[in-house]
Amino acid sequence: MRKPASDIKDLNKGAWSKQEDQKLIDYINKHGLLRCGKSCRLRWINYLRPDLKRGNFAEDEEDLIIKLHALLGNRWSLIAGRLPGRTDNEVKNYWNSHIKRKLISKGIDPNNHRLDHKVPFLQNPPMSEDASEPFGTKVVEKNRPCKSTPHVYGDVSDDASGEAQSSYALPDLNLDLSIAIPSESQNNLKPFRQSYSSRKLPYDSPSTLLLFQ
DNA sequence: AATCGTCTCAACCGCTATGGG
DNA sequence: GCCCATAGCGGTTGAGACGAT
Numbered sequence: 001m002r003k004p005a006s007d008i009k010d011l012n013k014g015a016w017s018k019q020e021d022q023k024l025i026d027y028i029n030k031h032g033l034l035r036c037g038k039s040c041r042l043r044w045i046n047y048l049r050p051d052l053k054r055g056n057f058a059e060d061e062e063d064l065i066i067k068l069h070a071l072l073g074n075r076w077s078l079i080a081g082r083l084p085g086r087t088d089n090e091v092k093n094y095w096n097s098h099i100k101r102k103l104i105s106k107g108i109d110p111n112n113h114r115l116d117h118k119v120p121f122l123q124n125p126p127m128s129e130d131a132s133e134p135f136g137t138k139v140v141e142k143n144r145p146c147k148s149t150p151h152v153y154g155d156v157s158d159d160a161s162g163e164a165q166s167s168y169a170l171p172d173l174n175l176d177l178s179i180a181i182p183s184e185s186q187n188n189l190k191p192f193r194q195s196y197s198s199r200k201l202p203y204d205s206p207s208t209l210l211l212f213q
Numbered sequence: 214a215a216t217c218g219t220c221t222c223a224a225c226c227g228c229t230a231t232g233g234g
Numbered sequence: 235g236c237c238c239a240t241a242g243c244g245g246t247t248g249a250g251a252c253g254a255t
Contacts, residue, residue, distance in 0.1 A: 041241075042224070077243060092244075093222050 046089045051084025057094055065091060066099060070113040 035043075061083055068079040075211035076095075083091060103110040113122070116203075 038226095038238080039224075045242090046223070074244065088243075089223075097221055 009110075043212065046087045049087075051085060057086075057098075061086070062094075062099060065095060066103070066113075070093065186188075 064082060065079060068082055072078050074092075076092040080086050080088040080091045100110045101114075107115055107116070
């Protein structure tokens with residue numbers, strides 16, 4: 001959720017003035033930046049922001065992504081919000097290119113974090129990397145994505161009984177995912193959108209400030 | 214060295230939600 | 235309440251890197 005422009009000091013609102021238009025024209029003429037605002041904003045958010053971490057994901061980050069994905073599904077922005085210095089795009093890419101494959105190789109369906117019975121070696125699951133226990137074999141029924149949040153996985157009751165239930169592979173979660181009490185200005189927001197508000201810094205995005213500092 | 218296939222990840226796309234006139 | 239501009243989201247694409255042959 002973007003911060004209301006009215007909360008930001010020294011930020012112009014409303015229609016662009018002639019002077020602002022001219023500044024933008026001058027900037028483009030001078031620097032030849034043939035990019036739309038959206039592209040600039042994305043570049044800033046995903047690559048240029050000074051608080052970005054960059055580099056490979058640490059093991060604990062990867063572990064956290066897996067746990068959060070089990071809980072939240074493909075809600076990359078929410079997951080990234082729990083990983084300081086990481087963007088939703090980065091998390092999404094890492095999931096698709098690394099973690100997903102890793103889970104599949106361990107016989108876990110990355111979509112629902114359950115053991116995939118089609119994979120042959122599941123009769124004798126592989127050990128996790130720390131070799132202390134088979135990865136993904138813990139049965140943590142109380143932590144399954146619950147029906148109170150159907151948007152997470154859609155229908156979670158499809159095979160939730162009998163055999164499927166007993167093989168549920170959601171990792172043990174002990175996460176503090178409580179949502180902070182919304183500020184006064186956010187009280188009228190829908191619950192789902194409220195969760196975005198703590199992370200985003202729209203007021204330092206290029207489309208709002210970069211060109212006019 | 215050249216070619217081909219695969220992988221990675223930044224960028225793009227289309228959409229929804231929101232703020233403000 | 236309506237409309238427009240923009241922020242923000244998840245899904246998808248494609249260029250470049252890399253490894254295998």
